[in-house]
Amino acid sequence: MKNILRTILPAILLITFLSGSALAQSKIGTVSLKTLFDDYWKTKQAQAAIQDRLTQLGKDDASMKADLKKASDEYQQLLQEENDQALSAEERDRYKKNADDKLKQLQDRQTALEQYERQAQATLSDQRAQMRQKILNEIQAAVQAKAKAEGYAIVLDTAAETVNATPAVVYSSSEVDLTDAVLKQLNAGAPIDTTPAPVGSPVPSLLNTNSP
Numbered sequence: 001m002k003n004i005l006r007t008i009l010p011a012i013l014l015i016t017f018l019s020g021s022a023l024a025q026s027k028i029g030t031v032s033l034k035t036l037f038d039d040y041w042k043t044k045q046a047q048a049a050i051q052d053r054l055t056q057l058g059k060d061d062a063s064m065k066a067d068l069k070k071a072s073d074e075y076q077q078l079l080q081e082e083n084d085q086a087l088s089a090e091e092r093d094r095y096k097k098n099a100d101d102k103l104k105q106l107q108d109r110q111t112a113l114e115q116y117e118r119q120a121q122a123t124l125s126d127q128r129a130q131m132r133q134k135i136l137n138e139i140q141a142a143v144q145a146k147a148k149a150e151g152y153a154i155v156l157d158t159a160a161e162t163v164n165a166t167p168a169v170v171y172s173s174s175e176v177d178l179t180d181a182v183l184k185q186l187n188a189g190a191p192i193d194t195t196p197a198p199v200g201s202p203v204p205s206l207l208n209t210n211s212p
Helices: 002-025 033-039 041-082 089-150 179-189
Strands: 027-031 152-157
Touching: 027 033, 027 089, 027 179, 033 041, 033 089, 033 179, 041 089, 041 179, 089 152, 089 179
Parallel strands: 027 152
Antiparallel strands: none
16 A cells, blocks of 8 residues: 555656646636626627517507407496396397407407517527527637637636635736727727617616626
8 A cells, every 4th residue: 555655646746746837837817707798899789689679579568468458448348238237138138248258358368468478578588598698609709719819728707706606716917807808809890889779678687697
């Protein structure tokens, strides 16, 4: 056993020393992925597109609810007429049939509204997820290109947090931060006007997870 330790221990120490030396010689950079994401012009463009979609969905939803309210009012009116003892039995039967038909329409519209709202929410969520992932892919590609061009072996995200909601990177020097350089590169091809459309209903941020 002692002979095995004499053989293995020096090898482990040598590997540890070499690994530490290689790490010390490697360039380590940092970026704030949140800043890159938030300030990238395509993120603002995506938020504007989501706002437009959300506004349209809100209008459609309001219209369907207005139709449902109208149908409900008509149904209540038919119920009153159905129970009006001043009317003949034949007239009350006619109103009862109309009320039953209107109730069926009301139930169908309620079901349609619920299905629409579920589908709209799923569609919007899917759109946000696709936009978010596409933007992240572009940012990561830009960071990788910058890191390779300047010889950085590792780039850490200073905006990341651990499971305990504490910073993953406790300290980093501004001298090794690539955020501004990468952001400048990302926004180089931005159109003249990237201002999002006026906000109506609140738009869920594309950054809806703990990290970008």
